[in-house]
Amino acid sequence: DQQVKQNSPSLSVQEGRISILNCDYTNSMFDYFLWYKKYPAEGPTFLISISSIKDKNEDGRFTVFLNKSAKHLSLHIVPSQPGDSAVYFCAASDDNYGQNFVFGPGTRLSVLP
């Protein structure tokens, strides 16, 4: 049974609009969450993180929201750009030292010009 779920395999958004990618998890011990972006033929690259002591973290156009009671996090991209088209993975860990992250299956975002 997957501990980290991304129920939307794909998402299409118009350039300039907001992209919202969702992630749900089942393990209440998860305290650290990451989002990675992956382009074809490349390895995943780190995008943004959040720990359970926060409910929001921003970095430029990217904001991650965490709702611990609902075991849900989301990544908002505003405004979306064609270069954001990629597969986005969320990952979660219960380890204070950043090990043993569990990854979701990914959501493919397409930003249409």
Added chain:
Amino acid sequence: DAGITQSPRHKVTETGTPVTLRCHQTENHRYMYWYRQDPGHGLRLIHYSYGVKDTDKGEVSDGYSVSRSKTEDFLLTLESATSSQTSVYFCAISEYGTVNYGYTFGSGTRLTVV
């Protein structure tokens, strides 16, 4: 990423043959990981290492073995490749305490078992 390289980038092998994938890092990071990526499953951990000669199993370790004789190299071996091991394999590294930054990944090895 320049600090982590995987070889080969692509490989086609026959069922039943042994295969070794190599991950090399120049960052002197303590932790190294092998993941496989398959459609619908995301990234699943195969094995990881927390130091030279210190390794442990991940979620999908059956059919795989690893070795780490030097800090910079982490080898993944498929003793007898099967078609179910056709996948894209990613190596990752991390330093102790990088919880807010996660792992740095290599560019991947695409393995096809025919």
